Every structure is written in structure tokens, then in C-alpha cells.
Amino acid sequence: MKIIVLMKQTFDTEEKVVVEGGRIKEDGVQFIINPYDEYAVEEAIRIKEAGEAEVVVLSYGPPRVEEALRKALAMGADRAILVEAEAPPVDEAFVADVLARVVEKEAPDLLLAGYFSVDNGGGQVALRVAERLGLNHIGAVLKLSVDGRKVRAERDAEGDVEIVEAELPLLVTAQQGLNDPRYPSLPGIMKAKKKPLERISPADLGVERAEKTTVVDRFAPPKREAGKILGGTAEEAARELVRLLREEAKVV
């Protein structure tokens, strides 16, 4: 079985985001594998360990993304493909177009990806790739079992859990709770340095830049000011809070 994991490198979730002149500043930022993609990588490796599979990790992004791919290789993926971009690409239709060409050539039995990325957060790319390739999908998966060609998944539907059955080939997107990703071992890190990492450019794939949406501005959210601390006993403070929420904020 061949498994491809679509992954992305994102800012660490503890990082502050600084906008300058309509751009997000990357200086000094700590990068990680998008946490949802990391669940997908982990799941792919578990499937491989339970049976037999080749795990390929695939990303489209700037050269810094190599670090994230190497980490996935250190966790246990077999090889990596990086489609290189000068800057982080944004328009989901375009990104999916690029990735779909690679996925199509690789023809995986199972395509795995995170439910969404913690930076752009659109949650579109993997689903668009599946649609382009005519693959069925199960989204926001909390539990996955693959038995031959049969797949059974528990998926999160706004807190409720749906039990869904389908067959390979299939895209599965990983929701938080799917697994607990491992830390790469030292031998894993050593091996990862020698595992194949193929670099290709969108031009090699014959993709012309054709964005369907354009980012015209980025801005920081309005700063919230610290408000009132309500003093007195717990009882006084609680009563005052109820009064303020009704009379001043008018939200209850």
C-alpha cells in the first residue's frame, strides 16, 4: 500500500503574529509541522507499522519546509517530496492544483492530511486535491482502521461522532485526538538525513500560476484593553458581574 501525507509547515502555535506592511513577519519564528498534519503523519506510520506500506510526505512551500519534511522522515516516513515555492503560497485552488499533479503521478491508495492548518486555516487544499482526482474522502477523523481495502472511521461532526465506512482509494483528514504523535528517536533523526527528498518546481509539473483569489491586505486584530476587576467578596463580585453584563454590556 502507498500512503501520501499532505503536510505544511506552520508557525508554532505559541508564536505571536506580527503584521508589517501587509505581510506576516517570519524573522525569529519557530516553525513546526502543522499539528493536524502531524496527526496524519503519525497515523500513516502506524498503518505502515501494522502491515506494509510506503509513506511519502509531500509539501508545497518555501525551502524552509525541508526541516518539517525531515522531521516527518525522522518519525518514520520513507521519502519526501518538496514542491518549492519562493514564498508561502496562499490561494487554495492553486496550491491544490500543484499538489494534485504530484499525487496523481504517485497514485496512492490512501491520502492523508490534516483537517486544516493552524495558519491559513482554510481547510480546502486536501479536499480540492481529492475532488480533482475523483477520490472519496472522510473528513475530521478521530479514529481510523484500514482492513484490506475497507476503511472504517469515526469522524467529528461538531462534537458528535459519526461512524463512516468507505473503501480505498480515499482521502482521510485528521482531527485532533486521532493519535498522539511520537517524538523522533535519535536513530530516526540520523536515518532521516539519508532518506530521499525530491525537490521539484511548479514549472516542472506544468502548472501555470492561476490564482482564483488574491490577498489584498493583512492586518492585526484590534487590541483588547484590560477591563474592570470586580472587587469585594465573591458574592459581591458575582452580583456586580451579573448587573454589568445585563445593564452595561447587555449580553444577557
Added chain:
Amino acid sequence: MAGKALVVAEVKGGALRQVALEAITAGRRFEPSEVIAVLLGAGGLDEPAAALGRRGADRIVIVEHESLGAYTPDAYLQALLQVVEREAPEVIVFGHTAIGRDVAPRLAARLGAGMVSDAVDVRSEGGEVRIVRPIYAGKAFEVRTFTDRPAVLSIRPNNLPLPDEAAGRTAPVERLAVDLKDLRSIVREVVKKTAQGVDLAEARVVVAGGRGTKGEEGFRLLRELADVLGGAVGASRGACDAGYADYALQIGQTGKVVTPDLYIAAGISGAIQHLAGMSGSKVIVAINKDPEAPIFQVADYGIVGDLFEVVPILIEEFKKVKVS
């Protein structure tokens, strides 16, 4: 713009979801020739259709099919494609809900369309429609435009205003028969885990707990407060990691982003990744024993104290208010 706007309206528990009405507002901002709302399901769509008519949809299309009872991407996508083929809309608006998130990108890909996900505002400026959406879970925002039509967008609940309700207003309702075939997923079972059906992303009031809740006992108190206020319960990553609450309740950059009218954070210190998930709330209340907790920096009202002491009093006080 002269083309049509199509709103994919969702029904949950038999009732129209509020985000469907907000989607009408979003569709209107494109200045379409008409706003058509489509309802998909296995039945029981007449009352939601009437509600859409009262709230400003110009026409409603009901698509009923036994395979549309439980959501699957194949069935929904095929049904929507048949509606799109008939109406040829220039704009298609979804709620950024479990279903909207799952099917809208596939529809956009099939139509070769651009899509903007999780929009919090839609503005018409100088003849161009600009979509505002959070990035980094709300640590920043971006403004996008579409280069092409059709345009697909999904909107975040609780951010766009509702269209005015006109009591006597009605809109024509049509039924479309659809042909659904080769459905590749089967939903075997739906395990209900959410209490009361108040969805976290859509709730007007969210009561969230952190490590300070010390466990399930603390969350029972928060659940009681949420029930009195008709709200939903959320949790910080710390509380989820500690096993006090289910990951489905997690609010933050990993987890859900919420923008309720009222957010009550109890026993949550306010790590940066949590703040990203709730700073867009209209009014924030923090209850924490530690006066130095970062959550107080974003809170409109703060109480420095023990949640086990404060929350029971709040429950009683809100009950009194509800009665009076």
C-alpha cells in the same frame, strides 16, 4: 453584480441554523439579482423554508432525497451540482460548519472556482467585494478578493448580522428532484455526544474551563452555568490534555475558534494559543485565582477568585434574573 447568489442553508435538529440567515446577509453584499436558498435533507424542510422566506431569501429550493438524511460528501456534492447547474449562481455561500467545511471546497474544485473559507465580514468597496477572514486563528486577519466567478465562500457563525425579519414576508418555494448515485460512503451510526444541541461555534454564550476546574467536577459546574445562560461549554488545551474535557471542546489555535457575545473563562490562565481562539468574542469575563493571569489582559470584566466559590453564586444570580 447582476448574477444570482445561492445560499446553502443548513438544518439541525429540525430547525434552520442561524448561520443560514447570516449567509443571506453575506450573499446580499454581492448585490445579486436574487438570493436563492437551497435546503437539503430527507424531509421536514417546509418550516425552515418558511423561515428563510421571512428572513429575506427571494426564492427557496427544497431538495429532498432519502440519501440526504445523513451527510455524506458524495450525496451532498451531487445534489448541489444539480442545483448549481439549474441556477448558475455567481456566488455560493455556505456556513463554515461541519458540513460546509466538508463539501464547499469540493464544490469549488469541481466548478473551478475560488473559495474563501471562514469569512467574518463581506464588504463591498468601490465595486469590488472584499472578504475578511482570520488567519493564525485570529492572531491576524487577511482581506481577499475573487479574481473570477463563480465565487464560493463559507462564513463563520455569529459574525455577520441577521437580515431583518418581516412577519408576513414569504418567498416562492420550489422542489427539485435530484438523481444521486454511486455513493461511496456509508454512515453506520451517529453517536450524540453534545448536550442540548448548542454548538460551540454557534453559541451566543460560551463558558470555558481550564486547569483551574481541577476535573470533571469543575466542568459540571460550568455546564450548569452554561445551561442557565443557554450556552455551550468549552475548554482550554490544558484542561483537555489533563483529561478534564473532551478534545471536541477545545478552544484555541488547535481546536475551535469561537466568537460568542459572551465568553466566560473560568480557571483559564490565557496562554497565547488559547487567546487566539476566543479574543474575537464580544464580551469576555475572566474568573481566576491568579491576579497575574494573562487572561485578565483581554477580559472586559475580571473576578480574582476561586471559580468553585464564584460560579455557584453566578448560577443562582442568573437564575433569579431569568425568573424576574
